Amino acid sequence: MLMQLPGVEHPEASTKIAEASSLVLFLELDEVLEDAGAWSEQEPRTLIEDLASREGVLVCLLGSRSLAEMKGLVENPRLVYVADRGMEVEGPAFHFVHPEAVQCRSAIEAVGQRLMGLPLLYPEIAIESRTLALAIDASRCPGDAAEEIANIVAALVPETHADLKASRHHARFEIRPRVSWGFREAMEWVYGRLKGTDAAIVAVGGEEVANAVAGSIHLGGEQRDGAGRPGGLVDVPGLLSWLLERWQERLDSMASSWGPHRARPSLALKETTPILNVRLRRAAMDRRRAANG
Numbered sequence: 001m002l003m004q005l006p007g008v009e010h011p012e013a014s015t016k017i018a019e020a021s022s023l024v025l026f027l028e029l030d031e032v033l034e035d036a037g038a039w040s041e042q043e044p045r046t047l048i049e050d051l052a053s054r055e056g057v058l059v060c061l062l063g064s065r066s067l068a069e070m071k072g073l074v075e076n077p078r079l080v081y082v083a084d085r086g087m088e089v090e091g092p093a094f095h096f097v098h099p100e101a102v103q104c105r106s107a108i109e110a111v112g113q114r115l116m117g118l119p120l121l122y123p124e125i126a127i128e129s130r131t132l133a134l135a136i137d138a139s140r141c142p143g144d145a146a147e148e149i150a151n152i153v154a155a156l157v158p159e160t161h162a163d164l165k166a167s168r169h170h171a172r173f174e175i176r177p178r179v180s181w182g183f184r185e186a187m188e189w190v191y192g193r194l195k196g197t198d199a200a201i202v203a204v205g206g207e208e209v210a211n212a213v214a215g216s217i218h219l220g221g222e223q224r225d226g227a228g229r230p231g232g233l234v235d236v237p238g239l240l241s242w243l244l245e246r247w248q249e250r251l252d253s254m255a256s257s258w259g260p261h262r263a264r265p266s267l268a269l270k271e272t273t274p275i276l277n278v279r280l281r282r283a284a285m286d287r288r289r290a291a292n293g
Contacts, residue, residue, distance in 0.1 A: 010242070013202060013217045017246045018253075020200035022056045025243065026082075026187055026216070027236075028205025029063040029073065045074045047240035052078040054247055060190055062086070062183050062205065064174070066131040084132040086186030087177065094193065101132050104177035107163040108134055111156050111175055122149070133176040146171040184212040204239060 017023060027048070052059040060080040063070050067083040067090055080091035087101040112129050115136070119125055124140040136153065138146045153173050157166040165178045183205075191201070191213045201216035203209045210218040219239060 010217075010219065013200070013219065014246060016200040016217060017243075017250055020198060020250070022058070022194075022199040023054075023243070023247050023250075024058045024060070024191070024194070024199045024201045025051065026060045026062060026201070026203040026205070026209055026213070028183070028203075028209050029061055029065075029070070030205075043237050044240070047237055047244070048074055048079070049076050051240055051244055051247075052076055054244070055251065057247060058194070058199075060091075060187070062187070062209065064133070064135075066133075069130070080190055082183065082186045082190065084130065085176065086181055086183045087132045087179070089186055089190060091190070091193075096189070098132075098177075098179060098181050100179045101177040101181070104163045104179075105132065108132070108175060108177070111164065114156055115152075118149070118152070125149070133174055136173040136175075137171070138173070139171040141171070149173065183208045187212040202243065204236070 048059060048061070051057055058080065059078070060082055061070060061074070062082040064085050065073075065083060067081055067088050070081050070083050078092060080089065082089050084101075087098040089096040109129075112127070112134050115127055115134070118127065118136075122138065122141045122145050124138075124142070125145075126137040126140075128135040128137070136149065138149045141149070150168060150173070153166050153168075153175070157164045157175055159165075161178065163178055164175055166173060166175050168174075187203070187209065201213050202219060203212060203216045204219045
């Protein structure tokens with residue numbers, strides 16, 4: 001009997017999983033776990049590790065945090081980590097850091113040095129220096145502090161900055177390399193390293209991960225109930241339990257034809273030719289020339 005998540009149905013996912021030879025899950029931590037405070041409980045970690053341990057399953061965790069921070073949330077050698085919004089990727093068979101993003105580290109560090117005095121003006125501010133980004137949290141600052149900090153960030157990282165870009169979400173700011181690379185591109189990069197292409201692909205998270213990989217099933221914030229009404233953010237522990245049950249049913253139904261030693265999806269690291277890095281460097285140089293007029 002198929003178990004459905006409370007108030008939400010996944011007939012398409014059920015059908016694809018029932019016919020797939022492997023299961024790939026892209027799970028965006030920022031969107032569906034960390035903001036909801038789900039990491040205060042052990043259940044999500046246990047379910048993620050349980051799902052990743054199943055034969056034929058690959059679990060990819062996506063987040064804006066650094067690789068070390070993501071491993072601090074949940075560490076398992078079977079997992080693929082898509083850290084720093086895709087600029088660093090590590091899995092059982094590979095480790096990738098976007099070459100152009102690495103070249104912007106000195107620019108990020110320089111901005112960080114300029115911001116070192118902010119806690120003297122705003123004691124409640126939190127500045128986090130990540131491997132490939134700088135995060136500023138002014139949500140606890142009083143009054144118009146967020147607007148004042150926004151002006152400071154805009155002065156240090158204007159829209160015409162050749163190497164960096166700044167983004168804002170309410171009273172939180174992020175400064176990161178100006179590269180044409182994010183979750184979508186990183187997901188495609190990871191999927192391109194799978195030997196098999198007949199996997200059921202499930203993406204859980206925000207708009208950026210939706211349909212990033214052709215044929216994927218998006219189970220993010222646009223969930224709807226049986227009457228077509230918006231259902232809000234997906235229940236992640238419930239979803240992981242649901243996927244575990246669906247995949248175990250698939251394993252049981254195919255045990256006789258698959259044999260006793262069915263492997264997880266194999267990951268093969270394709271060679272990255274020097275031409276790619278040269279093109280990235282040339283693109284960065286072109287942007288700098290354009291910014292300098």
